[in-house]
Amino acid sequence: MIDGSKIRAQFPTLHQKVNGKDLVYFDNAASSQKPQIVLNSIARYYSHDNANVHRGVHYLSQEATCKFEKTRTSAQAFINAKNSCEIIFTKGTTDSINLVANGYRSILNKEDEIIISEMEHHSNIVPWQMCCELSGARLKIIPILDSGDLDMEAFESLLSEKTKLVAITHISNALGTINPIEKIIKETHMVGAKILIDGAQAAPHTFIDVQALDVDYYCFSAHKMYGPTGVGVLYGKEVLLNKLPPYQGGGEMIKEVNFKKTIYADLPHKFEAGTPNVAGVIALKAALEFITDLKIENITKHEDDLLQHAIKELSEISGMQFVGEARKRAALVSFNIKGLHSYDVGVLLDEMGVAIRTGHHCAQPTMQRYKIPGTARMSFAIYNTKQEIDNCIAAIKKAQKMLA
Amino acid sequence: MASIQEIQAEIIEEFDVFEAWMEKYEYIIELGKGLPIIDAKHKTDNNLIKGCQSRVWLHADHQDGKIIYSADSDAIITKGIVAILIRVLSNQAPEEIAKTNLAFIDKIGFKNQLSQTRANGLSSMIKEMKLYALAFQNK
Numbered sequence: 001m002i003d004g005s006k007i008r009a010q011f012p013t014l015h016q017k018v019n020g021k022d023l024v025y026f027d028n029a030a031s032s033q034k035p036q037i038v039l040n041s042i043a044r045y046y047s048h049d050n051a052n053v054h055r056g057v058h059y060l061s062q063e064a065t066c067k068f069e070k071t072r073t074s075a076q077a078f079i080n081a082k083n084s085c086e087i088i089f090t091k092g093t094t095d096s097i098n099l100v101a102n103g104y105r106s107i108l109n110k111e112d113e114i115i116i117s118e119m120e121h122h123s124n125i126v127p128w129q130m131c132c133e134l135s136g137a138r139l140k141i142i143p144i145l146d147s148g149d150l151d152m153e154a155f156e157s158l159l160s161e162k163t164k165l166v167a168i169t170h171i172s173n174a175l176g177t178i179n180p181i182e183k184i185i186k187e188t189h190m191v192g193a194k195i196l197i198d199g200a201q202a203a204p205h206t207f208i209d210v211q212a213l214d215v216d217y218y219c220f221s222a223h224k225m226y227g228p229t230g231v232g233v234l235y236g237k238e239v240l241l242n243k244l245p246p247y248q249g250g251g252e253m254i255k256e257v258n259f260k261k262t263i264y265a266d267l268p269h270k271f272e273a274g275t276p277n278v279a280g281v282i283a284l285k286a287a288l289e290f291i292t293d294l295k296i297e298n299i300t301k302h303e304d305d306l307l308q309h310a311i312k313e314l315s316e317i318s319g320m321q322f323v324g325e326a327r328k329r330a331a332l333v334s335f336n337i338k339g340l341h342s343y344d345v346g347v348l349l350d351e352m353g354v355a356i357r358t359g360h361h362c363a364q365p366t367m368q369r370y371k372i373p374g375t376a377r378m379s380f381a382i383y384n385t386k387q388e389i390d391n392c393i394a395a396i397k398k399a400q401k402m403l404a
Numbered sequence: 405m406a407s408i409q410e411i412q413a414e415i416i417e418e419f420d421v422f423e424a425w426m427e428k429y430e431y432i433i434e435l436g437k438g439l440p441i442i443d444a445k446h447k448t449d450n451n452l453i454k455g456c457q458s459r460v461w462l463h464a465d466h467q468d469g470k471i472i473y474s475a476d477s478d479a480i481i482t483k484g485i486v487a488i489l490i491r492v493l494s495n496q497a498p499e500e501i502a503k504t505n506l507a508f509i510d511k512i513g514f515k516n517q518l519s520q521t522r523a524n525g526l527s528s529m530i531k532e533m534k535l536y537a538l539a540f541q542n543k
Contacts, residue, residue, distance in 0.1 A: 019425065
């Protein structure tokens with residue numbers, strides 16, 4: 001069972017007034033707040049352990065390297081990867097996807113097809129458009145049903161022997177839809193294609209087992225799961241990562257450099273050119289421990305309770321139009337109120353100390369699908385409470401009155 | 405006809421009455437509702453101002469040596485803000501508009517209130533209005 005007040009006490013940012021009101025932070029799908037243990041980890045690194053990793057023979061460098069690599073093992077355990085070399089540290093989910101998409105530029109040709117969906121974040125659209133532009137491959141789009149579910153029949157008809165890669169979000173950041181990735185992965189593999197899952201929204205909310213899923217690539221960001229910004233993970237099957245060409249050249253990613261031919265380093269270093277975000281990677285371990293200690297199933301349960309409560313209370317508001325009512329949904333709710341612009345709602349809520357997200361959520365094709373300029377989005381984390389939802393609902397009602 | 409300076413002074417005085425930003429917003433919303441709607445034929449993609457979180461259309465006409473602005477937005481707060489800008493700048497001579505310093509924005513606390521993205525939107529609106537003035541000035 002989750003002790004809400006005990007959890008909240010660990011997050012310094014939550015305890016502040018915004019415009020004279022207690023802060024209600026419902027923009028977790030954009031970035032979550034950080035618990036004290038994560039902050040301590042960053043401070044400790046810069047105050048005690050600061051050194052570059054993998055290079056020095058001296059004490060500090062070894063300490064830093066050891067801690068850096070311990071996060072790799074933690075991340076491996078967190079998603080149940082077979083081998084720690086399958087965990088690549090990146091700047092974030094966007095960077096992870098770009099790393100793979102960049103590699104596929106030289107793997108694909110004009111006969112090949114990549115499949116993405118209409119509900120993708122721009123980060124899982126644009127890298128593939130760039131990949132297609134340079135490789136000549138074609139991009140195919142799975143449509144969304146009115147409910148916010150993926151049109152699985154359409155997906156199945158798009159799949160063919162031409163399909164080389166499918167890139168799909170695990171949970172939609174704009175609609176909250178939890179996609180049936182188990183089924184999608186199986187069907188993708190049946191035509192011999194590979195699959196990348198954008199797990200940016202899923203990693204803080206759901207249990208992930210990359211081996212059980214048999215997923216080829218899985219990406220997530222630290223900052224959406226109570227960790228620091230500027231750190232992400234790319235999981236890839238060892239055999240695939242070995243075949244994927246390097247993303248960036250530089251220090252750390254080489255075995256031997258001479259002007260005739262450079263030999264690249266083995267995994268995972270082949271994909272980690274330059275000095276990484278050492279403090280961030282080390283602090284990610286603390287974030288993973290924070291989640292593991294609470295148990296992910298408790299987090300899922302708590303956030304699901306919040307979601308159900310929010311949906312129930314929002315339904316009472318006149319003119320409420322939910323955007324995305326998929327069969328399985330995660331910890332966020334997207335909506336519009338008839339006659340109101342989400343921007344106006346967001347501005348007034350901010351004035352009342354409530355932080356929500358408004359706009360297109362970096363998913364413009366999704367908004368185009370629903371013929372709307374954007375939505376208001378409440379997204380939840382482990383430290384949110386039903387009381388906060390009630391405060392937010394009261395603020396929405398007040399805003400509605402002012403704007404009507 | 406009041407000058408740009410005089411209108412700015414009026415607005416500063418009006419906003420001075422309000423203590424909390426919530427009250428200022430209420431007033432801005434009211435102004436937004438009263439904004440003369442732009443003629444439908446001017447609500448084109450060409451007249452959309454880039455850099456705003458909501459859509460803002462701006463049109464300008466040149467009449468008897470003065471510029472008449474009309475605008476609309478799909479967000480009411482934005483509409484209220486445009487309404488204030490129009491109140492200050494519309495019906496003035498292009499050379500006055502082009503050289504004016506809109507000090508009232510700072511004085512009514514707008515600069516501190518707006519986040520960077522929203523401040524950028526406001527700057528885009530002012531820039532567009534001044535560009536019209538410059539264009540008419542050179543005619």
